[in-house]
Amino acid sequence: MLPIRVGLIDKTGTVNPQELTTVAAALNLQVNRDFGPIWGVSATVSALVGTNDAPPGVWPIFIVSNLPPTEGGVHLTKHHQPYALVEAGPSWSLSGSHECLEMLADPSGSRLYASNAIAVEGGNIIDVPGKFEYLIEVCDPSENDPFSYLIDGVVVSDFYTPHFFDPKASTGVRYSFTGALTRPRQVLKGGYISWLNSETDTLQQLQYFTTTPVIKDLGPAASGKSLRESVDALTRPLKLSGFIASPLVTQRRDAIARAASSRSRYYESVKRTGNSRD
Template identity: 30%
Template sequence: MQPVAIIPFDVQVTPDTLSAVTSAIQIQLSRDFVPWGRPAVCGWFSSLEQMPRGCWPVLLKRDAKGVAGFHAPGSESDQRPPFAIVQYSDDSAWTVAASHEILEMLVDPRGDFFVKGPNPADPSEAVEFLVEVCDPCQGEAFCYQVDHNLWPCVSDFCLPGYYRIGASGAPYTIRRSVQTPFSTAFGGLITYRDSAHDWWQLSGGRIARANRDSILGNQSATAWNFRGRVDRCDKLYQGPPPVKSTSRYSAIRKLAGRSQKNIARALHAELERLEEAQKLSQHNRAKSSSKGS
């Protein structure tokens, strides 16, 4: 069972709030997420240094580069596990984003999971869809509470049948927000690449070409978490450095015997890279603004 943990990084969140959110996500994982066969336990810690080895952190930050959240693969070389960053807000939006990133990270921690399906532009042609289980139904209207009390909201997500994995047939999301495989609900999107390795996105019934460099950068197609690439389109922070392709869980097994302090250090270093990119982005914007005036 894979442990995941929500950790406030540069924000203050009360223990009661963290307990309520992680309890709601745990119910979602134990009750609703079972069809994916990714058992997990969700908790929280006050800092990275308190996080046990083998745990995948979800870090709450004041600034997640203009997106609700993103996740990135781990690295064996610097002992960094897969992790996610979620932008914290005073409203309930961050709880949905945390659920979103946890579910997607569990299904595809490396961000290189594709399935074949019909091209939305030409169903006679097969394309490769990126498996990001919350993106097609990520519209705000489809989040839900795990019971009928005042629990924090969690994200809707696609079931395996949406990607025609295993048993097919409806429902295709836990909230029944999508009516057919490889389609999107209002506010959702799905990313795919065609036989020519051109990238496209389907959203709201419209198909738009996606710039390859904005999604993949200049690195190998197996080196990055593609959701992070899509979310950070045209941003200066390019995600963690590329890592050698390995089996999905080999890095996690190797982490078990390594220093907890080193793991925290590696994650802190990656967050410092994000902060440097943010500062550079702000400097460039200010410079551009001064030139315009």
């Protein structure tokens, strides 16, 4: 399998090169350790520092200053090659992770998978007779900040596994990487899920943006755009780049930084003395 190459490119001139490199390393680890084995994807993620260009063969994730709500997410070039746009902000790594994983899971932006139809009854999401063709957007149902996790102090997105589309829930099955999703077709607060309703030939979406989930009819897919681009243009999800780190995340980051500093001092002492305590 030929590996996919993903590159983080800062268009704003405000992201510190060290931060860009650190986030790229975390995403690279997430893709190879967490995501790739589950979804059968082989890819690398690297930081492209000091350039506004995308080298041939690289799927770019551009960090930009301002992003209108309808222009975020993964897009296709005129040659149908994927790229993503992420808005700079305190938690841009969460948004970058989100778009990276969704681009790798579905480069075309139109991959569908048929599974049980759903409805909202009494504020709960339930299965109903019939089938929907769900758009493969692996991070959307649990995209909110509380369901993210840390890799070397970098906040990255949770994502669902292929079991998310199982007909029924089973014990001992992982529905998302962190375990935040506990059953098929579950959507957590702040998340959403989209599908093509074959009976009406329209895009529909279950949104959990307020106190209870609701289902909205988005209408037909836009001509000349991928299904994901059509959905993103009609959706107002959370601004993932704008989260301020929670106290728990800050504590974890500080602990990782202290551990890294301690290890660095130890290796410096080994370098000077040539002795090891091991």
